[in-house]
Amino acid sequence: MARIRARNIVILAVALGALSACGSIGKIGKPATERPAQYQNPNVPSVVETDSSNTIWSLFNNKSTESTVAVNKYLWSASLEVLSFLPVTSVDPFTGVIVTGFGTPPGGGRSYRATVLIDDPALDARSLHVALQSRGGAVSRATTRAVEDAILSRARELRISDNKL
Numbered sequence: 001m002a003r004i005r006a007r008n009i010v011i012l013a014v015a016l017g018a019l020s021a022c023g024s025i026g027k028i029g030k031p032a033t034e035r036p037a038q039y040q041n042p043n044v045p046s047v048v049e050t051d052s053s054n055t056i057w058s059l060f061n062n063k064s065t066e067s068t069v070a071v072n073k074y075l076w077s078a079s080l081e082v083l084s085f086l087p088v089t090s091v092d093p094f095t096g097v098i099v100t101g102f103g104t105p106p107g108g109g110r111s112y113r114a115t116v117l118i119d120d121p122a123l124d125a126r127s128l129h130v131a132l133q134s135r136g137g138a139v140s141r142a143t144t145r146a147v148e149d150a151i152l153s154r155a156r157e158l159r160i161s162d163n164k165l
Contacts, residue, residue, distance in 0.1 A: 070121035071096040074162075075128055078154035079116045082147065086114060102135065110134055114147070123155055 071093055079098055080088075086100035096118035102111045113133050120127035130148050132139040 071118045072121050072123050072127055072155070074123055074155040074158045075118045075151065077158055078151045079118070079128075082151045082154055083114055083116070086112065110136075112139065116151075123159060125152055128152065 076093065076096075076098075083098070083100055085105050086103035088098065089101045090097070090099045092098075098114075098116040098118075100114045102113045104111045111134065115131045117129040117131075118127055119129065125148070128148055128151060130144055130151070132144050132147060
């Protein structure tokens with residue numbers, strides 16, 4: 001009986017020690033600060049924070065230029081036309097990215113895949129970035145340059161035909 005009582009006292013002492021240690025955890029670090037007055041009672045209309053520029057509808061505004069890139073429509077259309085033999089995997093006109101899967105060009109024996117980035121609204125070679133890859137690895141720079149030239153030529157043709165209307 002005395003043994004049980006001693007064991008219970010030891011368990012109680014350990015539990016009280018652990019419980020007292022938990023009370024000092026809140027004192028570690030920075031002390032809590034009081035909430036500003038506008039957050040004390042959110043049911044009072046005079047202190048509710050209202051910011052008309054940050055609403056759910058602001059997600060649908062196109063005022064932010066950080067998430068979109070202006071894409072040249074002639075380069076975009078020409079890229080899709082020149083690379084029409086490749087299956088399109090993903091297209092994002094808001095960021096100007098076209099990703100294709102592997103495909104074989106007409107009259108060719110090697111399969112390619114392409115990633116096109118159009119990052120400027122100007123009809124300019126600096127606006128167009130093409131990355132080609134074959135199943136064997138990287139493609140020569142001359143092949144990539146030939147595809148870029150074909151896209152740029154087609155884009156200029158589209159622009160000229162658009163001005164004739």
